[in-house]
Amino acid sequence: MCYNAAGMDNLIKELNPQQQKAVTASDGPVLVLAGPGSGKTRVLTHRVAWLVLERDAAPWSIMAVTFTNKAAREMRERLEELLGPSRARRLTLGTFHATCARVLRREAEATGISRDYVIFDADDQLRLIKQVIKDLGLDDKRYRPRAVHGAISRAKNELIPPEAYDTGTYYGEVVKRIYEHYQALLAANGGLDFDDLLMKTAQLFAQNPAVLANYQERYVHILVDEFQDTNQAQYTLLRQLSGMQHNLFCVADEDQSIYAWRGADYRNIRRLRDDHPDLLTILLEENYRSTQTILDAAHAVIRHNPDRTEKALFTRRGQGPEIAVHEAYDQDDEAQFVVDTITRVTREGVHYGDCAVMYRTNAQSRALEDAFVRAGMPYRLVGATRFYARREIKDIVAFLRLIHNPAEGVSMARVVNIPPRSIGQKTTSALENAAQERGVSVYEVMHDLPDKLGARAQRALATFLEMLEGWVAAREHLTVAQLIDRVVEDTHYADYLRDGTEEGEERWANVLELRNVAAEYEETTLTEFLADVALVSDVDNLSDDVDAPTLLTLHSAKGLEFPVVFITGLEDGLLPHSRSFDDPDQMAEERRLMYVGLTRAKDQLYLTRAFRRTRYGESDPSAPSRFLDDIPPQLTGGAKKPRRTRTQTQWDQGSDYRAGNLQSPVSKPQFRAGQRVRHADFGDGLVIESRVDGADEIVAVAFEDVGLKRLMAGLANLERLEG
DNA sequence: TGATCGCGCCTTTTT
């Protein structure tokens, strides 16, 4: 396409003046503060291309950090078009975690961490924490593994090692002890957790100026997407890496900061300003995604947050249709409304894949899924049980991890008796005790079993060990997919899973899917495969080739856009979540979450809530989200009738509470029979009929070229012609 | 050793 500077000229012309200014800003620190849908990622991508094509930067001297693997992959694809495959391949593109994982593998000598370390995911981390709490003889009711893990994770994100951990409380002292043991246990297993990837890399750079200097010299340009969601460890890494050249290019939107609970610190934006007096700040305020109605609603919600930089977002896309607000009876009724509405809009030319249904908590997906299944409508679900967190997948991966490093205890404990082979709790605890006494791994103990074990256990262990050693020996000449085949065959894993239930079949299908993924890794080693598996998230696998509505949490929706968006469960307690009620900072984050959801929509927004909602198996009445009150009524067609909640009696008396009969306030039609109209794809035509259906207006148009079409006025972008 | 049952807590969000 355009692998040269002339091509770049044309690309630059496609950008608006502010975007151009950002892309072509001279070296030195730059901060792009931009609203949703303003082409942030596009600016970042163009900046990379511009550096290569106009500034003759070597591709290998550029590092771009994205928030998800998916974003990294899409950016690389785009850059392949702009720069050609060979140059695109030399760019360093990826998440902080993936980038750090690679650095640590390369710098094994300096860190003293084995090159063969495995990455422990959230599930592994929790297991380890539980183990430590048990080993220390602590009460897991008083020291909840999840809470302790959260505290340790937060400490790591602030680069606080165990020895410096000090909260001045007794509880904190105990956490400190758990933290110390946890790190020791991780090390003994040759593991690093998610947070270690960042912390250990920052420590490496802090303690080895020579190593750091190498990276500082190499990476002349560092670019960061979604900068508002960086945590302290990540900010430190950026400071370290850009310490020599100072050419940092960050793209951020404070209003979309929704990961404070994970340690993200939007104050990093201020830090960046303070640390770089010569920082060039550029605002991007034009929105290319949404209608003015959607932007107005989003602004009306976000403007209540304190301490934000006011941005004047605008669009040239026009007013667009009103926002539909729907009150359903309960979550099933709400789900039915979603399904019915999707059915209706798809009849008018919207594709399934154009629709997204969002919610605050994963638990809300159940009622929605049920309704989709009942209606026979396809859907794609993001998140709930992540693929790599599924039991069967973790089992197979644990076998692979054992082959990779038989001394790794967490995987050993997981699968030594999977499928059941008579190695029960008594046997495993005997092995673990012996291992601890001798200061070796369980794997080594297996070679020299303690005498006190019964003959039956001895035989079972010997068989298992033989099997494992066979795999380890075979590792050299087998691909990852072939290794999976061997494991599945030797353990009869298929028989174990396929118990005749539907769930069993599904689990087996997942194993086959993992095998398919592995088959694509033909060239890669087991080590690389395992590293990738640990860092992949579910959104990353969201493919565009399935035409189905997407169900996802508001968090996963970050960075995505859809023509038609449903935000469900708009109730106090859910959004904002009740856990955030008593903390103003958390409430501000809930509001930003709502803002992110609203601004995912390009054309049409549906906001739904349920009058009663079942939580923890109990159905309770729920109040509308306070955020709904902030949306001006004229945007939702409710100017005449104030929004009002029905009482239980009113619900009971109304015979029409089922979705479909219940409609949002009616707006007046914009089209009438006899009008001439123009459509971008279908050309000119004559309006035959127009009726208002819910919040949408359905227009039948006889087009000169393509004949009669029924369109939704709001979505179709029909232009009225004079005369 | 492994299957079954009751209990408590749970659900905020994920690289």
Place this chain on the structure above:
DNA sequence: GGCGCGATCA
């Protein structure tokens, strides 16, 4: 309404 965990029994 479900999952993990501990106690109890075949």
